[in-house]
Amino acid sequence: MTLIIGVRCSDGIVMGADGAATLGTIYGQGTVLQPVKKLQNISDRLMLGVSGSVGIGQRIAGMMGKMWDERKFASVQSFQAMQAIRETLGPVLIQEIRYATEAAKLIGPQAAQQASVTTAVLALPIGGHTHLYSFGCTGEPEECTDQLPFVTIGSGQNLADPFLAFLRAVFWKNRVPNTGDGVFATFWSLKHAIRRNTGGVADPIQIMKLIKDDHNNFVVKELEPEELEETDQAIKAAEEHLSRFDPRQAANIPPPVPSAPA
Numbered sequence: 001m002t003l004i005i006g007v008r009c010s011d012g013i014v015m016g017a018d019g020a021a022t023l024g025t026i027y028g029q030g031t032v033l034q035p036v037k038k039l040q041n042i043s044d045r046l047m048l049g050v051s052g053s054v055g056i057g058q059r060i061a062g063m064m065g066k067m068w069d070e071r072k073f074a075s076v077q078s079f080q081a082m083q084a085i086r087e088t089l090g091p092v093l094i095q096e097i098r099y100a101t102e103a104a105k106l107i108g109p110q111a112a113q114q115a116s117v118t119t120a121v122l123a124l125p126i127g128g129h130t131h132l133y134s135f136g137c138t139g140e141p142e143e144c145t146d147q148l149p150f151v152t153i154g155s156g157q158n159l160a161d162p163f164l165a166f167l168r169a170v171f172w173k174n175r176v177p178n179t180g181d182g183v184f185a186t187f188w189s190l191k192h193a194i195r196r197n198t199g200g201v202a203d204p205i206q207i208m209k210l211i212k213d214d215h216n217n218f219v220v221k222e223l224e225p226e227e228l229e230e231t232d233q234a235i236k237a238a239e240e241h242l243s244r245f246d247p248r249q250a251a252n253i254p255p256p257v258p259s260a261p262a
Contacts, residue, residue, distance in 0.1 A: 001200020003156030003193050004038060004049035005164070006121045007182035008132045008144040012211035012218070013123035014182030015039055015047045016190050018156065020202035021054070039208050041220045043068050045124060047208050051154040052118030052137075056096060060120055063088050073124060078131050082141040085122070090139035093118060097137070119153045123210045125218035130210050146176050150185075156193040156201040163192045179209055183223070187231045188238075207231075 007014045017038035040048045040057075042065045050057030067073065067088065073081050096118070120135045132144040134151045144151055150168070152160045167185045171177075177185065190205045207223040223231075 002051040002154030003160055003201045004051055004121050004153050005186045006132045006151045007186055008149040009179045009182045010176045012179045012209055013130045013132050014179055014186050014209050015049055016186035016207045017049050018201045019204040037206050039206050044220050047123040047210055047220055049121045056118045073126050078126055081126055086139050086141050093139045121153055159193040159196055160189045163189050188235045
């Protein structure tokens with residue numbers, strides 16, 4: 001069970017994840033939840049979050065690190081990077097699905113699916129700009145845009161997507177969020193999912209940013225517990241403010257008088 005969130009911002013990328021890993025048997029029976037960091041910092045330049053098999057996620061991280069070290073993303077456009085990653089991930093993910101088809105005959109389709117279906121979120125700099133991609137279970141890519149600046153994957157997606165859309169409508173409106181907005185929305189959405197989920201998505205919350213350093217280079221920075229506590233306090237303040245809102249009183253407020261033309 002997992003929830004990973006990515007937000008494309010005007011000054012970088014924000015990614016967040018819950019911190020519960022479910023250990024289980026080969027038959028898909030969960031045994032215990034263990035705390036784990038689900039976001040990976042690759043070469044201090046890439047952020048990766050994977051939902052699905054831990055082993056497949058480790059291989060994806062290795063492949064992305066190798067592509068970065070070999071400068072596969074240098075002097076390319078975004079669509080070319082998407083295609084290159086697709087050609088790298090696709091065969092591996094499709095092969096796992098083929099293996100699962102055979103395994104399903106022995107351990108059942110549900111357990112086989114849990115062991116093989118993997119999705120990912122990746123953030124990296126290309127050509128002086130940051131890009132946020134999601135990759136489906138066969139490696140098919142999609143890039144976040146100004147019109148749809150966030151992506152979620154994992155079992156908590158059904159809880160996070162509507163809440164993120166609500167926060168976007170309230171706080172971002174018709175603008176692209178900055179990384180401060182992204183951290184606030186990502187943390188609050190993760191808290192919301194952890195509170196409402198019946199199991200599998202749990203603390204601790206992990207947040208990373210891909211932002212420019214003092215030398216104008218994009219680098220990965222993981223937020224420290226003290227920084228997360230500040231965001232948590234801001235969320236508590238927002239919730240307290242909302243709890244004092246009286247819709248009956250607001251309904252009696254007359255609409256604003258339009259200003260006279262100059």
